[in-house]
Amino acid sequence: MSTLHTVNKSPFTHGTLASCLSICAQNDGILLLEDGVFGAMATAPCADKLTELIESGVKVYALSNDIKARGLQEKLLNNILLTDYTGFVQLSIDHRCVQSWY
Amino acid sequence: MIFSLAVYSAPHSSQASDTAYRFAEALLAEGHSLYRVFFYQDGVHNSSNLLTIAQDEADIPSRWQHLSNTHQVDLVVCIAAALKRGILNQEEADRYEKPAHNLRQGFALSGLGQLVDAALASDRLITFGS
Amino acid sequence: MRKKILFISRHAPYGSSIAKEALDAVLTMAAYEQDLSLLFMDDGVFQLLQNQQSHEIAQKNFAAMLPILPLYEVENIFVHLESLQARGITENELLLDSVQVLDSHAVSVLLAQQDQLLSF
Numbered sequence: 001m002s003t004l005h006t007v008n009k010s011p012f013t014h015g016t017l018a019s020c021l022s023i024c025a026q027n028d029g030i031l032l033l034e035d036g037v038f039g040a041m042a043t044a045p046c047a048d049k050l051t052e053l054i055e056s057g058v059k060v061y062a063l064s065n066d067i068k069a070r071g072l073q074e075k076l077l078n079n080i081l082l083t084d085y086t087g088f089v090q091l092s093i094d095h096r097c098v099q100s101w102y
Numbered sequence: 103m104i105f106s107l108a109v110y111s112a113p114h115s116s117q118a119s120d121t122a123y124r125f126a127e128a129l130l131a132e133g134h135s136l137y138r139v140f141f142y143q144d145g146v147h148n149s150s151n152l153l154t155i156a157q158d159e160a161d162i163p164s165r166w167q168h169l170s171n172t173h174q175v176d177l178v179v180c181i182a183a184a185l186k187r188g189i190l191n192q193e194e195a196d197r198y199e200k201p202a203h204n205l206r207q208g209f210a211l212s213g214l215g216q217l218v219d220a221a222l223a224s225d226r227l228i229t230f231g232s
Numbered sequence: 233m234r235k236k237i238l239f240i241s242r243h244a245p246y247g248s249s250i251a252k253e254a255l256d257a258v259l260t261m262a263a264y265e266q267d268l269s270l271l272f273m274d275d276g277v278f279q280l281l282q283n284q285q286s287h288e289i290a291q292k293n294f295a296a297m298l299p300i301l302p303l304y305e306v307e308n309i310f311v312h313l314e315s316l317q318a319r320g321i322t323e324n325e326l327l328l329d330s331v332q333v334l335d336s337h338a339v340s341v342l343l344a345q346q347d348q349l350l351s352f
Contacts, residue, residue: 008117008118008121008231033121034116034117034118034121035117065124084128085124085125085127085128086128086131086132088125088128089125089128089129089132089134090132092105092226092228093103093226097226098226098227098228098229100228100229100230100231102110102118102229102231102232
């Protein structure tokens with residue numbers, strides 16, 4: 001069964017996203033939210049690893065409300081999927097468990 | 103699907119309790135059920151009726167209360183975490199001889215067993231950490 | 233029906249209350265006879281260090297509290313290998329003899345087996 005990982009910390013100051021990526025399985029999903037959305041930037045410290053995971057099939061989402069709130073719309077890595085709170089609910093249903101990285 | 107939420111962050115200090123509230127609203131709008139919201143750690147501050155919010159800011163505690171009124175959502179505050187952070191109902195204020203109590207209507211103080219029960223009774227338990 | 237439940241404890245002791253309140257939740261859950269596991273990861277591995285003298289800062293000692301876990305029949309206790317390595321901690325420095333060391337891959341397998349995750 002797969003896990004949805006939520007990350008709410010900026011990778012510019014925290015190791016939270018890196019830890020999440022280190023144990024994320026191929027059929028897992030990742031949702032970046034709150035300050036976690038800074039991890040969706042093309043210039044983020046984990047961008048290479050994130051790209052690698054996306055290419056291997058991991059779906060990486062960012063909460064669009066948090067992206068827009070912070071003005072990051074034009075600064076995102078390719079292939080980051082945007083979602084909203086209803087999408088977040090659906091992602092938590094599509095995966096068996098949710099691990100919250102904070 | 104039956105959800106429960108665990109909220110560990112204080113309102114107005116970090117964004118997580120607002121995210122939790124929006125998640126709760128979205129799941130109810132989709133027709134799912136919300137068995138319980140359990141407030142633990144600094145999340146207990148969501149239940150204070152003394153929070154005084156500026157008019158142009160989101161009043162998260164009263165939103166939770168509204169959710170409880172309109173959807174009969176069980177809002178449970180961990181009693182051990184609450185007492186040490188100064189959140190008391192009348193019964194606890196009397197027991198510990200404190201001059202006031204401040205638990206908001208719609209919230210209940212109870213033990214950590216209610217978090218365990220939520221994990222066992224729900225299809226999904228989602229944590230909102232600070 | 234028993235559920236498979238994993239607590240993930242990722243924060244250091246003392247500096248914040250998260251680790252202590254996570255442990256309180258684990259001990260409560262232990263009374264409910266579920267298939268319970270506990271994983272220490274990231275700074276959470278610092279909870280397992282010996283020689284903690286927490287009376288110096290007037291806090292309850294994790295080195296005294298954690299050994300009671302097996303008495304509560306919390307027997308599946310895991311620690312993340314790469315978190316230990318990144319902090320220069322070896323397995324023989326850890327408090328609990330019964331703790332099992334898992335690498336990142338084994339941790340992702342462990343997560344995938346659960347019915348419920350409690351994230352701390």
